Amino acid sequence: MICLGIEGTAHSIGVGVVENVSGKCKVLSNMIKIYRPKKGGIHPREAANHHALYIADLLKESVSKAQVDFSEVDLISFSKGPGLGPCLRTAATAARALSLSLNRPIIGVNHCVAHLEIGRGTLDDCKDPVLLYTSGANTQVIAFAEGRYRVFGETLDIGIGNCLDKFGRTVGLDFPCGPQIEKLASKGKKYLELPYSIKGMDIAFSGLLTAAEQYYKKNESLEDICYSMQETTFAALTEVTERAMAHTEKDEVLLGGGVASNRRLCDMVQTMAHDRDARFFVPSKDLCIDNGAMIAWLGVLMYNSGIRMKVENSFIDQRFRTDMVDVSWHD
Ligand code: ATP
């Protein structure tokens, strides 16, 4: 089965084509176009206009790169949520148009679950992991338990990526700021005390963000601030992930989301996994960030487990929570 997936929850519009090869995901193509606001944060309407502008070309390019014809696509999937309304609607509209014109079934999928399934689908031996999903808007620790992917811990305010991006903007870095903060942090030497805010299994970042901005106003070295932000936030993320692993007795950990490209975060989680005799997995960067291939792959899993959706019911859901999905395909 070949599925074409359209991702459009926030900054990125992506089209991926995947093939199911004996239960594993073969990515045939995965094209992404990222909206980068000139100034300030993301404006949902402008991001949606960006997505509308590029989607038709992306569809053609992705199908051509996959070396298939539109007529060979068996299924269309799209990100149903969670995300920004105008962006989700643009991706869903394109998916519906394609489904109707090709006369192929359509499936709307949960974006967060897709981050987890692409790891299981593409990485050998990644079977039942605890996912640490760290992106711009999202920060969650997710694992399978009793028929659903449950959220064991999450941010109480902003996502870790947004925390880094907001700080970066304050100090004049270009968006996305995470990679530049990583470079600066690698040169930091002095640890500056920052709030380490874990409540139960949840984490908060906004107090830390304010404290980091205050250090900047007091002329502390930017490298030291970036270093301290990474050490503090990543330690908290690793702690919650470890506790979820202990609680669920799982011995696999998977990273996902744009922040998973950070070497220091990978190292910390990998060390924790090693200490627990657990296995550590991180997909390639193009499968960690928001992308169409992961949406396509979850479409395949859902369709093959018997789930069907009518075009007239293919709604988006801005607040589509991870644990709302009935996961009938997981053994
Ligand atoms: P979502 O809708 O899932 O929240 P998103 O639009 O934020 O997604 P992603 O592509 O998953 O998209 O992640 C982007 C985030 O990752 C940005 O906040 C960016 O700063 C951050 N990021 C990217 N590379 C790094 C890095 N090396 N270190 C830290 N953060 C990074």
Ligand code: FE2
């Ligand atoms: Fe994402």
